[in-house]
Protein backbone atom coordinates (compact mmCIF):
# COMPACT_ATOMS: atom_id res chain seq x y z
CA UNK A 81 0.00 0.00 0.00
CA UNK A 82 2.03 2.95 -1.25
CA UNK A 83 -0.62 5.40 -0.17
CA UNK A 84 -0.02 4.93 3.49
CA UNK A 85 3.74 4.54 3.23
CA UNK A 86 5.65 7.16 5.13
CA UNK A 87 9.30 8.06 5.38
CA UNK A 88 11.08 6.66 8.44
CA UNK A 89 12.25 10.26 9.06
CA UNK A 90 8.75 11.66 9.52
CA UNK A 91 6.82 14.14 7.44
CA UNK A 92 6.41 17.88 6.96
CA UNK A 93 3.77 19.20 9.31
CA UNK A 94 1.85 21.11 6.65
CA UNK A 95 1.77 22.22 3.06
CA UNK A 96 3.31 25.58 3.85
CA UNK A 97 6.04 23.84 5.85
CA UNK A 98 7.08 21.94 2.79
CA UNK A 99 6.93 25.03 0.58
CA UNK A 100 9.12 26.81 3.12
CA UNK A 101 11.64 23.98 3.31
CA UNK A 102 11.80 23.60 -0.45
CA UNK A 103 12.20 27.35 -0.90
CA UNK A 104 14.83 27.31 1.83
CA UNK A 105 16.73 24.65 -0.06
CA UNK A 106 16.42 26.48 -3.36
CA UNK A 107 17.13 30.03 -2.21
CA UNK A 108 20.66 30.43 -1.00
CA UNK A 109 24.13 31.44 -2.08
CA UNK A 110 23.26 30.20 -5.56
CA UNK A 111 20.87 33.11 -6.04
CA UNK A 112 22.62 35.90 -4.23
CA UNK A 113 26.31 35.05 -4.57
CA UNK A 114 26.64 32.80 -7.60
CA UNK A 115 24.02 34.09 -10.03
CA UNK A 116 25.42 37.66 -10.18
CA UNK A 117 29.06 36.63 -10.55
CA UNK A 118 28.54 34.01 -13.24
CA UNK A 119 26.17 36.37 -15.07
CA UNK A 120 28.97 38.93 -14.93
CA UNK A 121 31.52 36.44 -16.20
CA UNK A 122 29.27 35.28 -19.03
CA UNK A 123 28.31 38.64 -20.49
CA UNK A 124 24.87 39.38 -19.01
CA UNK A 125 21.53 39.38 -20.86
CA UNK A 126 21.90 36.43 -23.21
CA UNK A 127 23.17 34.25 -20.36
CA UNK A 128 20.23 35.32 -18.17
CA UNK A 129 17.79 34.46 -20.95
CA UNK A 130 19.25 30.97 -21.39
CA UNK A 131 19.13 30.53 -17.63
CA UNK A 132 15.44 31.48 -17.49
CA UNK A 133 14.60 29.11 -20.36
CA UNK A 134 16.45 26.31 -18.59
CA UNK A 135 14.52 26.91 -15.36
CA UNK A 136 11.16 26.89 -17.12
CA UNK A 137 11.60 24.10 -19.64
CA UNK A 138 14.11 21.79 -17.99
CA UNK A 139 14.22 22.73 -14.31
CA UNK A 140 10.53 22.72 -13.44
CA UNK A 141 9.63 19.39 -15.13
CA UNK A 142 12.72 17.71 -13.64
CA UNK A 143 11.96 19.11 -10.19
CA UNK A 144 8.45 17.67 -10.47
CA UNK A 145 9.93 14.30 -11.43
CA UNK A 146 12.46 14.32 -8.61
CA UNK A 147 9.78 15.19 -6.05
CA UNK A 148 7.39 12.52 -7.24
CA UNK A 149 10.12 9.89 -7.28
CA UNK A 150 11.04 10.84 -3.72
CA UNK A 151 7.48 10.70 -2.52
CA UNK A 152 6.94 7.32 -4.09
CA UNK A 153 10.24 5.89 -2.83
CA UNK A 154 9.99 7.45 0.64
CA UNK A 155 13.67 7.03 1.52
CA UNK A 156 17.20 8.33 0.97
CA UNK A 157 18.09 8.55 -2.75
CA UNK A 158 19.83 5.16 -2.90
CA UNK A 159 17.04 3.20 -1.20
CA UNK A 160 14.43 5.20 -3.10
CA UNK A 161 16.06 4.31 -6.42
CA UNK A 162 16.28 0.66 -5.35
CA UNK A 163 12.62 0.49 -4.51
CA UNK A 164 11.51 2.40 -7.62
CA UNK A 165 13.62 0.14 -9.81
CA UNK A 166 12.14 -2.95 -8.20
CA UNK A 167 8.65 -1.55 -8.66
CA UNK A 168 9.27 -0.82 -12.36
CA UNK A 169 11.24 -4.08 -12.82
CA UNK A 170 14.11 -2.03 -14.27
CA UNK A 171 17.87 -2.48 -14.29
CA UNK A 172 19.23 -2.35 -10.74
CA UNK A 173 22.12 -0.08 -11.81
CA UNK A 174 19.74 2.83 -11.46
CA UNK A 175 20.58 3.02 -7.78
CA UNK A 176 23.92 4.61 -8.75
CA UNK A 177 21.86 7.70 -9.49
CA UNK A 178 21.18 7.87 -5.77
CA UNK A 179 24.87 7.52 -5.03
CA UNK A 180 25.84 10.25 -7.40
CA UNK A 181 23.37 12.54 -5.63
CA UNK A 182 24.78 11.81 -2.20
CA UNK A 183 28.33 12.45 -3.41
CA UNK A 184 27.38 15.61 -5.32
CA UNK A 185 25.67 16.96 -2.20
CA UNK A 186 28.76 16.44 -0.05
CA UNK A 187 31.09 17.92 -2.67
CA UNK A 188 28.90 20.98 -3.21
CA UNK A 189 28.52 21.56 0.51
CA UNK A 190 32.31 21.37 0.96
CA UNK A 191 32.80 24.64 -0.94
CA UNK A 192 29.35 26.07 -0.23
CA UNK A 193 30.25 26.12 3.44
CA UNK A 194 33.48 28.01 2.72
CA UNK A 195 31.57 30.75 0.90
CA UNK A 196 28.88 30.77 3.60
CA UNK A 197 31.83 31.27 5.96
CA UNK A 198 32.77 34.43 4.04
CA UNK A 199 29.21 35.69 4.51
CA UNK A 200 29.43 34.92 8.24
CA UNK A 201 32.70 36.81 8.54
CA UNK A 202 31.06 39.74 6.79
CA UNK A 203 28.36 39.89 9.46
CA UNK A 204 31.12 40.72 11.90
CA UNK A 205 32.80 43.15 9.50
CA UNK A 206 29.47 44.92 9.00
CA UNK A 207 28.93 45.08 12.74
CA UNK A 208 32.35 46.54 13.52
CA UNK A 209 31.87 49.25 10.91
CA UNK A 210 34.51 48.05 8.41
CA UNK A 211 32.46 49.30 5.47
CA UNK A 212 31.88 52.76 6.86
CA UNK A 213 32.54 55.30 4.07
CA UNK A 214 34.67 52.71 2.28
CA UNK A 215 35.23 53.27 -1.45
CA UNK A 216 35.53 50.57 -4.10
CA UNK A 217 39.29 50.22 -3.64
CA UNK A 218 39.06 49.88 0.15
CA UNK A 219 36.31 47.27 -0.08
CA UNK A 220 38.28 45.29 -2.64
CA UNK A 221 41.34 45.37 -0.40
CA UNK A 222 39.32 44.27 2.61
CA UNK A 223 38.12 41.22 0.69
CA UNK A 224 41.57 40.42 -0.73
CA UNK A 225 43.15 40.53 2.73
CA UNK A 226 40.41 38.34 4.11
CA UNK A 227 40.59 35.50 1.58
CA UNK A 228 44.40 35.57 1.73
CA UNK A 229 44.14 34.14 5.25
CA UNK A 230 43.57 30.37 5.39
CA UNK A 231 43.18 30.57 9.16
CA UNK A 232 40.28 33.00 8.95
CA UNK A 233 38.59 31.05 6.16
CA UNK A 234 39.02 27.81 8.10
CA UNK A 235 37.58 29.36 11.23
CA UNK A 236 34.38 30.53 9.51
CA UNK A 237 34.02 27.35 7.46
CA UNK A 238 34.24 25.34 10.67
CA UNK A 239 31.67 27.53 12.36
CA UNK A 240 29.27 27.17 9.47
CA UNK A 241 29.65 23.38 9.27
CA UNK A 242 29.05 23.10 13.02
CA UNK A 243 25.86 25.13 12.67
CA UNK A 244 24.72 22.92 9.79
CA UNK A 245 25.40 19.74 11.76
CA UNK A 246 23.60 21.12 14.76
CA UNK A 247 20.46 21.88 12.75
CA UNK A 248 20.57 18.55 10.90
CA UNK A 249 20.80 16.77 14.23
CA UNK A 250 17.41 18.22 15.23
CA UNK A 251 15.62 16.54 12.31
CA UNK A 252 13.85 17.83 9.25
CA UNK A 253 10.88 19.43 10.80
CA UNK A 254 12.19 20.85 14.02
CA UNK A 255 13.72 24.27 14.33
CA UNK A 256 14.40 24.79 10.67
CA UNK A 257 10.74 24.97 9.75
CA UNK A 258 10.09 27.68 12.30
CA UNK A 259 13.11 29.77 11.36
CA UNK A 260 12.23 29.68 7.68
CA UNK A 261 8.79 31.08 8.25
CA UNK A 262 10.13 34.53 8.98
CA UNK A 263 13.45 34.26 7.18
CA UNK A 264 12.19 34.05 3.61
CA UNK A 265 9.74 36.97 3.80
CA UNK A 266 12.32 39.17 5.59
CA UNK A 267 14.98 38.37 3.04
CA UNK A 268 12.59 39.37 0.34
CA UNK A 269 11.77 42.72 2.00
CA UNK A 270 15.45 43.49 2.47
CA UNK A 271 16.20 42.75 -1.17
CA UNK A 272 13.41 45.11 -2.24
CA UNK A 273 14.91 47.84 -0.03
CA UNK A 274 18.30 47.27 -1.65
CA UNK A 275 16.72 47.53 -5.09
CA UNK A 276 15.53 50.94 -3.86
CA UNK A 277 19.15 51.84 -3.13
CA UNK A 278 20.30 50.54 -6.53
CA UNK A 279 17.75 52.83 -8.19
CA UNK A 280 19.47 55.84 -6.67
CA UNK A 281 22.86 54.95 -8.15
CA UNK A 282 23.93 56.72 -11.35
CA UNK A 283 24.28 53.51 -13.37
CA UNK A 284 20.97 51.88 -12.49
CA UNK A 285 19.83 51.63 -16.10
CA UNK A 286 23.21 50.46 -17.31
CA UNK A 287 22.91 47.62 -14.76
CA UNK A 288 19.44 46.70 -16.00
CA UNK A 289 20.60 46.88 -19.59
CA UNK A 290 23.49 44.51 -18.84
CA UNK A 291 21.13 42.07 -17.16
CA UNK A 292 18.21 42.11 -19.56
CA UNK A 293 19.44 43.00 -23.04
CA UNK A 294 20.71 39.84 -24.69
CA UNK A 295 23.83 40.03 -26.82
CA UNK A 296 23.98 36.58 -28.36
CA UNK A 297 27.52 37.03 -29.61
CA UNK A 298 28.57 36.58 -25.97
CA UNK A 299 27.14 33.06 -25.73
CA UNK A 300 29.54 30.15 -25.98
CA UNK A 301 28.89 26.44 -25.51
CA UNK A 302 30.43 26.68 -22.09
CA UNK A 303 28.34 29.65 -21.03
CA UNK A 304 25.18 27.76 -22.07
CA UNK A 305 26.36 24.82 -19.98
CA UNK A 306 27.02 27.17 -17.05
CA UNK A 307 23.51 28.66 -17.39
CA UNK A 308 21.99 25.20 -17.44
CA UNK A 309 24.14 24.06 -14.49
CA UNK A 310 23.03 27.16 -12.60
CA UNK A 311 19.37 26.32 -13.21
CA UNK A 312 20.00 22.93 -11.57
CA UNK A 313 22.13 24.36 -8.79
CA UNK A 314 19.77 27.17 -7.94
CA UNK A 315 16.66 25.00 -7.86
CA UNK A 316 18.66 22.42 -5.93
CA UNK A 317 17.79 19.60 -8.32
CA UNK A 318 19.67 16.67 -9.82
CA UNK A 319 21.35 15.46 -6.62
CA UNK A 320 18.67 13.91 -4.47
CA UNK A 321 17.96 16.77 -2.07
CA UNK A 322 14.55 17.29 -3.63
CA UNK A 323 14.11 13.52 -3.64
CA UNK A 324 14.61 13.30 0.13
CA UNK A 325 12.46 16.35 0.77
CA UNK A 326 9.82 14.74 -1.46
CA UNK A 327 10.10 11.63 0.69
CA UNK A 328 8.88 13.66 3.67
CA UNK A 329 5.95 15.02 1.66
CA UNK A 330 2.44 13.94 2.67
CA UNK A 331 0.34 12.38 -0.09
CA UNK A 332 -2.33 14.99 -0.35
CA UNK A 333 -0.08 17.91 -1.32
CA UNK A 334 0.07 19.00 -4.96
CA UNK A 335 3.57 18.55 -6.31
CA UNK A 336 3.06 20.72 -9.38
CA UNK A 337 1.76 23.70 -7.47
CA UNK A 338 4.58 23.51 -4.96
CA UNK A 339 7.28 23.17 -7.60
CA UNK A 340 5.98 26.14 -9.58
CA UNK A 341 5.78 28.36 -6.49
CA UNK A 342 9.28 27.41 -5.36
CA UNK A 343 10.78 27.93 -8.81
CA UNK A 344 9.23 31.36 -9.17
CA UNK A 345 10.43 32.44 -5.72
CA UNK A 346 13.91 31.16 -6.51
CA UNK A 347 14.11 32.96 -9.84
CA UNK A 348 12.79 36.22 -8.43
CA UNK A 349 15.44 36.24 -5.71
CA UNK A 350 18.21 35.64 -8.27
CA UNK A 351 16.96 38.42 -10.55
CA UNK A 352 16.60 40.84 -7.63
CA UNK A 353 20.22 40.19 -6.65
CA UNK A 354 21.31 40.97 -10.18
CA UNK A 355 19.23 44.16 -10.17
CA UNK A 356 20.98 45.20 -6.96
CA UNK A 357 24.55 44.21 -7.81
CA UNK A 358 25.12 45.43 -11.38
CA UNK A 359 24.13 49.07 -10.87
CA UNK A 360 26.61 49.16 -7.95
CA UNK A 361 29.26 47.53 -10.15
CA UNK A 362 28.92 50.07 -12.96
CA UNK A 363 28.40 53.09 -10.72
CA UNK A 364 31.72 52.40 -9.03
CA UNK A 365 33.72 51.63 -12.14
CA UNK A 366 34.07 47.96 -11.19
CA UNK A 367 34.28 44.97 -13.51
CA UNK A 368 31.25 42.64 -13.72
CA UNK A 369 33.50 39.65 -14.34
CA UNK A 370 35.59 39.82 -11.18
CA UNK A 371 34.53 36.32 -10.06
CA UNK A 372 33.37 34.77 -6.79
CA UNK A 373 34.20 37.87 -4.76
CA UNK A 374 31.72 40.03 -6.67
CA UNK A 375 29.06 40.55 -4.01
CA UNK A 376 31.69 40.96 -1.30
CA UNK A 377 33.40 43.66 -3.36
CA UNK A 378 30.24 45.57 -4.24
CA UNK A 379 27.57 45.41 -1.54
CA UNK A 380 29.80 46.79 1.24
CA UNK A 381 30.20 49.97 -0.84
CA UNK A 382 26.43 50.37 -0.73
CA UNK A 383 26.25 49.64 3.00
CA UNK A 384 29.12 52.02 3.66
CA UNK A 385 27.41 54.95 2.00
CA UNK A 386 23.66 54.53 2.38
CA UNK A 387 21.52 55.84 5.23
CA UNK A 388 21.04 53.06 7.76
CA UNK A 389 23.78 51.13 5.95
CA UNK A 390 25.29 49.79 9.16
CA UNK A 391 22.07 48.05 10.13
CA UNK A 392 21.22 46.96 6.59
CA UNK A 393 24.70 45.50 6.17
CA UNK A 394 24.39 43.40 9.30
CA UNK A 395 20.86 42.27 8.44
CA UNK A 396 21.79 41.41 4.88
CA UNK A 397 24.72 39.20 5.77
CA UNK A 398 22.84 37.56 8.64
CA UNK A 399 20.04 36.64 6.24
CA UNK A 400 22.49 35.44 3.63
CA UNK A 401 24.02 33.10 6.21
CA UNK A 402 20.59 31.84 7.24
CA UNK A 403 19.53 31.33 3.62
CA UNK A 404 22.77 29.40 3.10
CA UNK A 405 22.05 27.29 6.19
CA UNK A 406 18.63 26.26 4.90
CA UNK A 407 20.34 25.10 1.69
CA UNK A 408 23.25 23.40 3.42
CA UNK A 409 20.94 21.18 5.45
CA UNK A 410 19.33 20.09 2.17
CA UNK A 411 22.72 19.36 0.63
CA UNK A 412 23.73 17.05 3.47
CA UNK A 413 20.33 15.43 4.11
CA UNK A 414 20.67 12.72 1.39
CA UNK A 415 23.88 11.45 3.02
CA UNK A 416 22.44 11.71 6.52
CA UNK A 417 19.22 9.91 5.55
CA UNK A 418 21.30 7.17 3.92
CA UNK A 419 23.42 6.69 7.07
CA UNK A 420 20.33 6.54 9.27
CA UNK A 421 18.26 4.26 7.07
CA UNK A 422 20.87 1.79 5.92
CA UNK A 423 23.62 1.96 8.54
CA UNK A 424 21.43 2.21 11.61
CA UNK A 425 23.04 5.48 12.80
CA UNK A 426 21.04 7.88 14.90
CA UNK A 427 20.62 11.44 13.57
CA UNK A 428 23.34 12.84 15.77
CA UNK A 429 25.97 10.34 14.67
CA UNK A 430 24.94 10.55 11.02
CA UNK A 431 25.27 14.34 10.91
CA UNK A 432 28.58 14.12 12.75
CA UNK A 433 30.02 11.68 10.19
CA UNK A 434 28.67 13.30 7.05
CA UNK A 435 29.52 16.75 8.38
CA UNK A 436 33.11 15.85 9.28
CA UNK A 437 33.85 14.41 5.86
CA UNK A 438 32.40 17.52 4.19
CA UNK A 439 34.34 19.79 6.53
CA UNK A 440 37.61 18.09 5.64
CA UNK A 441 37.05 18.30 1.87
CA UNK A 442 36.29 22.00 2.38
CA UNK A 443 39.99 22.68 2.96
CA UNK A 444 40.68 22.08 -0.72
CA UNK A 445 38.55 25.13 -1.48
CA UNK A 446 39.96 27.19 1.38
CA UNK A 447 43.50 26.79 0.07
CA UNK A 448 42.37 27.47 -3.51
CA UNK A 449 42.01 31.14 -2.54
CA UNK A 450 45.46 31.50 -1.02
CA UNK A 451 48.28 28.96 -0.47
CA UNK A 452 47.30 26.71 -3.40
CA UNK A 453 45.96 29.38 -5.74
CA UNK A 454 48.68 28.48 -8.25
CA UNK A 455 47.80 24.78 -8.20
CA UNK A 456 45.59 24.16 -11.21
CA UNK A 457 44.07 21.14 -12.92
CA UNK A 458 42.77 21.82 -16.44
CA UNK A 459 43.53 25.47 -15.75
CA UNK A 460 41.22 25.57 -12.73
CA UNK A 461 41.84 25.86 -9.01
CA UNK A 462 40.42 23.08 -6.86
CA UNK A 463 37.50 25.29 -5.89
CA UNK A 464 36.71 26.06 -9.54
CA UNK A 465 37.08 22.43 -10.48
CA UNK A 466 34.77 21.24 -7.68
CA UNK A 467 32.20 23.82 -8.71
CA UNK A 468 32.46 22.92 -12.40
CA UNK A 469 32.29 19.17 -11.89
CA UNK A 470 29.35 19.29 -9.50
CA UNK A 471 27.19 22.13 -10.87
CA UNK A 472 27.92 21.80 -14.58
CA UNK A 473 28.38 18.04 -14.87
CA UNK A 474 26.97 16.02 -11.96
CA UNK A 475 23.71 17.95 -11.53
CA UNK A 476 22.77 18.00 -15.24
CA UNK A 477 23.72 14.31 -15.57
CA UNK A 478 21.64 13.54 -12.47
CA UNK A 479 18.78 15.59 -13.89
CA UNK A 480 19.03 13.82 -17.23
CA UNK A 481 18.82 10.45 -15.50
CA UNK A 482 15.88 11.59 -13.36
CA UNK A 483 14.03 12.74 -16.50
CA UNK A 484 14.73 9.41 -18.19
CA UNK A 485 13.57 7.45 -15.18
CA UNK A 486 10.39 9.39 -14.49
CA UNK A 487 9.47 9.66 -18.16
CA UNK A 488 10.46 6.29 -19.55
CA UNK A 489 11.06 3.73 -16.81
CA UNK A 490 8.49 4.46 -14.16
CA UNK A 491 5.08 2.94 -14.70
CA UNK A 492 2.89 5.62 -16.26
CA UNK A 493 0.05 5.12 -13.81
CA UNK A 494 2.39 5.78 -10.89
CA UNK A 495 3.67 9.13 -12.10
CA UNK A 496 0.15 10.10 -13.10
CA UNK A 497 -1.12 9.25 -9.66
CA UNK A 498 1.69 11.12 -7.87
CA UNK A 499 1.38 14.26 -9.96
CA UNK A 500 -2.40 14.21 -9.91
CA UNK A 501 -2.63 16.92 -12.57
CA UNK A 502 -6.00 18.61 -13.17
CA UNK A 503 -6.38 17.38 -16.76
CA UNK A 504 -4.79 14.88 -19.13
CA UNK A 505 -3.33 17.62 -21.32
CA UNK A 506 -1.08 19.03 -18.59
CA UNK A 507 0.13 15.51 -17.87
CA UNK A 508 0.95 15.07 -21.54
CA UNK A 509 2.87 18.35 -21.65
CA UNK A 510 4.89 17.20 -18.65
CA UNK A 511 5.53 13.86 -20.38
CA UNK A 512 6.68 15.64 -23.51
CA UNK A 513 9.09 17.84 -21.61
CA UNK A 514 10.47 15.05 -19.50
CA UNK A 515 10.71 12.40 -22.20
CA UNK A 516 12.05 14.47 -25.06
CA UNK A 517 12.84 18.10 -24.44
CA UNK A 518 14.71 18.03 -21.12
CA UNK A 519 16.97 15.04 -21.90
CA UNK A 520 17.62 16.26 -25.45
CA UNK A 521 18.54 19.74 -24.24
CA UNK A 522 20.99 18.40 -21.66
CA UNK A 523 22.48 16.06 -24.22
CA UNK A 524 22.91 18.75 -26.88
CA UNK A 525 24.58 21.15 -24.48
CA UNK A 526 27.04 18.42 -23.54
CA UNK A 527 27.77 17.62 -27.18
CA UNK A 528 28.37 21.30 -27.81
CA UNK A 529 30.81 21.61 -24.93
CA UNK A 530 32.88 18.61 -25.93
CA UNK A 531 33.02 20.11 -29.41
CA UNK A 532 30.93 17.56 -31.33
CA UNK A 533 28.40 20.17 -32.43
Ligand code: PHE
Pocket residue numbers: 105106107108109110111188312313314315316317319321407408410411
Ligand atom coordinates in the same frame (compact mmCIF):
# COMPACT_ATOMS: atom_id res chain seq x y z
N1 PHE B 1 19.90 25.80 -4.31
C1 PHE B 1 20.90 26.16 -3.36
C2 PHE B 1 21.35 27.58 -3.65
O1 PHE B 1 20.98 28.14 -4.66
C3 PHE B 1 22.06 25.21 -3.38
C4 PHE B 1 21.65 23.77 -3.42
C5 PHE B 1 22.08 22.96 -4.44
C6 PHE B 1 20.83 23.24 -2.42
C7 PHE B 1 21.70 21.62 -4.52
C8 PHE B 1 20.43 21.92 -2.48
C9 PHE B 1 20.85 21.11 -3.52
O2 PHE B 1 22.06 28.17 -2.89
